[in-house]
Amino acid sequence: MTYLRLPLRKTLLALATSSALALVFAAPALAHCDALDGPVISEARIALNSGDVTPVLKWVPAVDEARISSTFEKVLEVRQNGGSARELADQQFFAELVEIHRASEDAPFTGIKPAGAIDPAVQLADKALDEGEIDTFLARIVEKFEQNARSAFEATLAAKQQAGNDPERGREFVDHYVNYVHYLEDVHKVIAGNSGHSH
16 A cells, blocks of 8 residues: 555545544435434433433433423333333333434334444444544545545546547546545545534
């Protein structure tokens, strides 16, 4: 692998990281807050097992604190029955909590997603926070960006050199060109602040 000069690499690191994080967290297909092993439900389990609703209140707007606290108390009562009742009560609490959280972000609630559905990049982002160190994550992001950008560039350059006056080869070049330019354009828009967080 041919490495970029250090100053350019540092610039790309910042650009690629911002791009990757924004695109990862914006993608609707990547379950996170609504996944069984996501941060919201993970903290909900802790709250239920400790009997203290406080850890989950940060995931909902202040206006919904009373609603969640009320549901939490009811769930704690039902959980004392054990077995299926406990399981159903937990699921009800998870669903209500996640629904309120997603509504606060103007995102639809489509049900709780199974564990294991979280995108690897999101897992690494969470792991970095848990470990208090982001260098490993950044290195993987910039490496992936370099690979993608180089691959698109090389394919486009090769197609351009073969395009000539042949319409079919010209169209192949255009296909590569559109992919190449749009990829870099999307990254640039993110780093320039033209892409917001959404679900």
